[in-house]
Amino acid sequence: MRDISCKLLVIGAGPGGYVCAIRAGQLGIDTVIVEARKTGGTCLNVGCIPSKALIHAAEEYDRIADLASGRNTLGIRTTKPEIDLSRTVAWKDAIVGRLNNGVSGLLKRAKVKMVQGQARFRDGKTVEVETETGRQVIRAETVVIATGSAPVELPSLPFGDAVISSTEALALTELPERLVVVGGGYIGLELGTAFAKLGAKVTVVEAQARILPQYDAELTRPVSRRLQALGIDVMTGAKAKGLAKAGGTLLVEAESGSEVSLAADRILVTVGRKPVTQGWGMEELVLDRDGPFIRIDETCQTSMRGLYAIGDVTGEPMLAHRAMAQGEMVAEIVAGHRRVWDKRAIPAVCFTDPEIVAVGLGPEEARRAVSDVRIGHFPFSANGRAMTKVGEEGFVRVVARADNHLVLGIQAVGHGVSELSAAFGLALEMGARLEDIAGTIHAHPTQGEAFQEASLGALGHALHA
């Protein structure tokens, strides 16, 4: 097989890698991308997209079940729904398949050469790929490491049989009767809620004092209430110790110190993700680390010249849109543009019920950063659109400097608030002040009006509260 020489080599075709390669191709850079599995990486194949498909199916099922219960106030009556999970999974797989083809098509259109196989560094400029037809050597002027992340395994609960990661959970064709979720963070709560809506008896075991510890308690309270309403048992301050000898039972050390046995058909372990820093010859390179991650500077360059790293392998927040933004920036740097990482905020969305959005600083972080802050808060219970959707739970919160009213952060919890994340991100990125948001006409009736009202509230003159 003839060696390949190129200007840019990208390792990993997840959101970070494929966006980097597409942008590089658009800029006329001779680019090769190597992928061991499928284009789209974790996000497209076993992460963002399939999880949101399952969450949507579960929401639909739950909505119809609620209508069928006769307890709803809409005046609609229907019969109890049924679900064929194998068909739901087939629908989800079809969406993933369409997007796989879409990404491959975009790479092709950008004239990026795709090589399928596991890449391994020989040195900082040379990589070998084990392809189906033999070993391919690729030499490149610049290399981008975009190898992503993998689920963390608990030594006391290794993956296998009933103990599963999110990847297996997203492929289940039969609903587990009893599901125990270890880890009440993003994945555990997004998927745990979906399975509970579909009819599984779900218990969440969280080591910290409360669920979603990365968000403040005011934001997570509506989610806790909904978990309770869905019949999900949440054990906080609890540690999973391992399986009982008899099998089918998880032993948990409860907050009180006592041991609790939880019978389970499946145990979903979602205690975080770790960077993929093994299996590609990192030991052949001299790369500084930042904890378990690859250390990068404000241009995503590693400690080796001409070697960049992007996405989950470089640290928190491990989010697809951060990986994409880094990928785009690195491609432009390789093309000779002057770019540095100067983003003011990376929006975070948790697709729980209700959803949570956080952009920029929360009240406590803001108080630590500047001496005096103003906070505006508007509940969806006073928002007409939220009421007409039976989605009154939650609020929008705006955090700003008291002296010049510069917005420092915006958060929301409520039904469908993920779609407000774009407006929140834009406000921060544009350096909006409270007056800019308050002075923008927001269409009526929309949930976005709560953003305007929260800003008016911070200025001391909310109109509808």
Ligand code: FAD
């Ligand atoms: P990855 O997507 O992990 O891609 C890395 C790619 O590199 C993989 O395809 C892998 O096969 C390939 N690779 C690795 N090593 C090699 C090698 N040696 N040779 C060749 N190829 C290699 N984020 C969000 O922003 N929103 C969400 O809603 C969301 N939901 C999620 C739900 C779940 C269940 C999970 C697990 C994650 C979710 N995430 C979400 C996180 C998101 O998936 C990641 O942040 C994102 O995929 C990171 O992109 P990446 O390009 O860094 O790496």
Ligand code: NAD
């Ligand atoms: P996470 O960090 O969100 O949550 C892990 C949870 O497990 C934490 O609450 C932690 O306290 C708990 N925990 C850790 N060890 C434990 C133990 N031994 N017993 C019980 N609880 C324990 O991690 P995740 O849910 O696995 O998700 C991984 C990453 O994937 C996220 O950090 C995020 O970056 C990304 N993700 C994002 C989205 C989204 O953007 N909507 C969705 C899913 C995943």
